[in-house]
Amino acid sequence: MRIAVLGTGSVGQTMGNKLAALGHDVVIGTRDPDEAKARMTSDRDWVPPFGKWHQDHPDVAVATFSDAAADADLVVNATNGAGSIDALKAAGSEHLDGKTLIDISNPLDFSHGMPPSLFVSNTDSLAEQIQAALPGARVVKSLNTVTARVMVEPGSVGGGDHAMFVCGNHDDAKAEVTTILTDWFGWQDVIDLGDLTAARAMEMYLPLWLRLTGTVGPMFNVKVVR
Amino acid sequence: MRIAVLGTGSVGQTMGNKLAALGHDVVIGTRDPDEAKARMTSDRDWVPPFGKWHQDHPDVAVATFSDAAADADLVVNATNGAGSIDALKAAGSEHLDGKTLIDISNPLDFSHGMPPSLFVSNTDSLAEQIQAALPGARVVKSLNTVTARVMVEPGSVGGGDHAMFVCGNHDDAKAEVTTILTDWFGWQDVIDLGDLTAARAMEMYLPLWLRLTGTVGPMFNVKVVR
Numbered sequence: 188m189r190i191a192v193l194g195t196g197s198v199g200q201t202m203g204n205k206l207a208a209l210g211h212d213v214v215i216g217t218r219d220p221d222e223a224k225a226r227m228t229s230d231r232d233w234v235p236p237f238g239k240w241h242q243d244h245p246d247v248a249v250a251t252f253s254d255a256a257a258d259a260d261l262v263v264n265a266t267n268g269a270g271s272i273d274a275l276k277a278a279g280s281e282h283l284d285g286k287t288l289i290d291i292s293n294p295l296d297f298s299h300g301m302p303p304s305l306f307v308s309n310t311d312s313l314a315e316q317i318q319a320a321l322p323g324a325r326v327v328k329s330l331n332t333v334t335a336r337v338m339v340e341p342g343s344v345g346g347g348d349h350a351m352f353v354c355g356n357h358d359d360a361k362a363e364v365t366t367i368l369t370d371w372f373g374w375q376d377v378i379d380l381g382d383l384t385a386a387r388a389m390e391m392y393l394p395l396w397l398r399l400t401g402t403v404g405p406m407f408n409v410k411v412v413r
Numbered sequence: 414m415r416i417a418v419l420g421t422g423s424v425g426q427t428m429g430n431k432l433a434a435l436g437h438d439v440v441i442g443t444r445d446p447d448e449a450k451a452r453m454t455s456d457r458d459w460v461p462p463f464g465k466w467h468q469d470h471p472d473v474a475v476a477t478f479s480d481a482a483a484d485a486d487l488v489v490n491a492t493n494g495a496g497s498i499d500a501l502k503a504a505g506s507e508h509l510d511g512k513t514l515i516d517i518s519n520p521l522d523f524s525h526g527m528p529p530s531l532f533v534s535n536t537d538s539l540a541e542q543i544q545a546a547l548p549g550a551r552v553v554k555s556l557n558t559v560t561a562r563v564m565v566e567p568g569s570v571g572g573g574d575h576a577m578f579v580c581g582n583h584d585d586a587k588a589e590v591t592t593i594l595t596d597w598f599g600w601q602d603v604i605d606l607g608d609l610t611a612a613r614a615m616e617m618y619l620p621l622w623l624r625l626t627g628t629v630g631p632m633f634n635v636k637v638v639r
Contacts, residue, residue, distance in 0.1 A: 304535045308617070310525070345638035352621075380624045388620035391534070395578075395614040398606045403639045411625060412571035413633035 191216050191255040193274055194265035195223050195237040197335045198291055202263055203247050205339035209371055214248040215241075216255030216278060224249055256282035261289070261363075262324075268292040268313050269306065272320050284323030287360040289367075290314045290386075291330045291338070293393050302397045305390060314386030318356065325360035328386040329353045329368065332396060334405040339372050341408070349408040350376045354385035378411060417442050417481040419500055420491035421449050421463040423561045424517055428489055429473050431565035435597055440474040441467075442481030442504060450475055482508035487515070487589075488550075494518040494539050495532065498546050510549030513586040515593075516540045516612075517556045517564070519619050528623045531616060540612030544582065551586035554612040555579045555594065558622060560631040565598050567634070575634040576602045580611035604637060 192202045193216040207213045217223040217237075229236040241249060248255075256262055256278035266274040271292045275283065294313040296306040307313055314328040329351060330338045341347040351374045355361050361379060368374040380388065399407060418428045419442040433439045443449040443463075455462040467475060474481075482488055482504035492500040497518045501509065520539040522532040533539055540554040556564045558578060567573040577600045581587045587605060594600040606614065625633060 299536070308535055309530045309620075349636075349638045378625070378628060380621075380628060385624050388624045391617040392621045394535075395606075395618045398611050398614045399604070399637060402604060402606060403637065407637055407639035409635040410575075410638050411629065411633055412575040412636050413629045 188260045189258055190261045191259035192263045192265055193252055197234040198265040200240050201335035201339055202265055207247050214250050214255045216250060216252040220249045220251060252278040253282060261287050264288060264290045264292050266292060268294040272317060275317060275321055280321050280323055283321050286324060287363050288324040288326045289364055290317055290326050290328050293331050294390055308391050312386035312390050315383050318383055325357040326383060327353055327355040327360050327364040328389055329364055331389060332392055333408050337408055341374050344406055344408050347373055347375050349410040350378055352378050352380050352389050354380040354383055356383045414486045415484055416487045417485035418489045418491055419478055423460040424491040426466050427561035427565055428491055433473050440476050440481045442476060442478040446475045446477060478504040487513050490514060490516045490518050492518060494520040498543060501543060501547055506547050506549055509547050512550060513589050514550040514552045515590055516543055516552050516554050519557050520616055534617050538612035538616050541609050544609055551583040552609060553579055553581040553586050553590040554615055555590055557615055558618055559634050563634055567600050570632055570634050573599055573601050575636040576604055578604050578606050578615055580606040580609055582609045
């Protein structure tokens with residue numbers, strides 16, 4: 188499958204690694220591919236500079252948002268939440284119409300210091316704003332509730348005995364993403380929370396995720412015990 | 414110990430049951446005790462009318478918010494979030510100063526239909542507003558993340574193998590509440606999330622709790638797998 192992963196940060200790199208290792212034809216989408224490939228510094232010490240990552244992954248193509256999305260069968264939004272709508276508009280609605288779009292982004296607002304607040308929440312969500320901006324895409328919110336490594340390697344925490352959520356307005360797209368989560372990544376418990384308004388709940392969980400990360404570190408996830 | 418439980422709904426009743434069964438001297442605080450004791454209808458079919466509950470629990474006193482709090486060693490806020498600050502002001506700052514106040518309330522706003530949104534969130538929380546309104550109280554946020562029965566009977570879900578959170582600005586009060594959670598109620602994993610600003614995270618979890626309740630029912634809780 189040809190997959191466009193939009194974003195060059197830790198989530199984009201981790202998704203790119205995993206999807207390429209699974210044998211898919213992966214292209215990383217970014218605003219300026221030449222700038223990204225030349226980037227040799229990172230503002231987060233646990234994330235490799237993208238230029239270095241690209242040197243280590245010559246099998247993964249790097250293209251503009253638009254070129255990456257154009258031929259993709261599946262699109263993954265791994266951009267920073269604050270830039271997601273601009274990035275997806277740059278990808279082009281004509282390149283997203285009818286396609287499943289896995290939205291991993293979180294609407295984190297770091298402008299008031301740490302911990303970040305959310306720039307949209309409560310009565311709206313970033314996933315809903317993305318769906319409204321790109322009505323032809325089939326947006327499925329998922330994976331935004333764990334750190335990058337756990338997204339694609341759930342067994343790295345507690346043998347994988349914990350939960351992932353999905354929501355969206357397109358049942359066929361949710362079914363496709365659920366299969367990716369279980370069969371490709373190894374998720375054992377995927378819970379369908381309903382339509383895309385449930386993204387409010389998934390994004391509003393982030394403040395708790397951030398507090399727990401501060402307490403137990405990022406390598407954790409919640410299990411829904413019932 | 415003399416404990417004031419403020420609120421006559423399912424949380425107040427459940428806390429009253431449990432604390433009285435543990436041998437404590439419990440008084441339920443409410444705006445109008447005579448009205449509450451005469452109440453023989455309930456707006457939620459899974460919650461007994463308070464008058465009926467009171468008949469079944471003659472050992473539990475019912476008093477005004479102020480009288481309930483006056484002689485209490487410990488105060489539990491089990492009122493509806495929308496009325497919590499008014500209820501606590503009615504209890505009287507002079508009756509709360511220096512006392513541990515377990516805040517179980519959630520800032521749920523049902524005015525826009527279901528699911529409810531939050532009337533305060535993101536950059537503030539109801540617990541912080543309560544602490545600001547009653548600066549002498551030692552507010553500890555806890556128990557707001559599970560249904561009433563699970564609060565006092567964590568073993569009713571998955572043998573109790575799941576987590577409860579606490580936060581607050583007073584370490585001694587948090588330690589007292591943690592002991593109540595573990596030794597009185599049987600919680601196995603109590604996670605201290607830090608100061609009272611973490612109540613934003615605990616209250617913003619409610620939308621996910623509500624979605625999960627709609628999917629798996631209310632008898633669940635999250636385990637923090639790490």
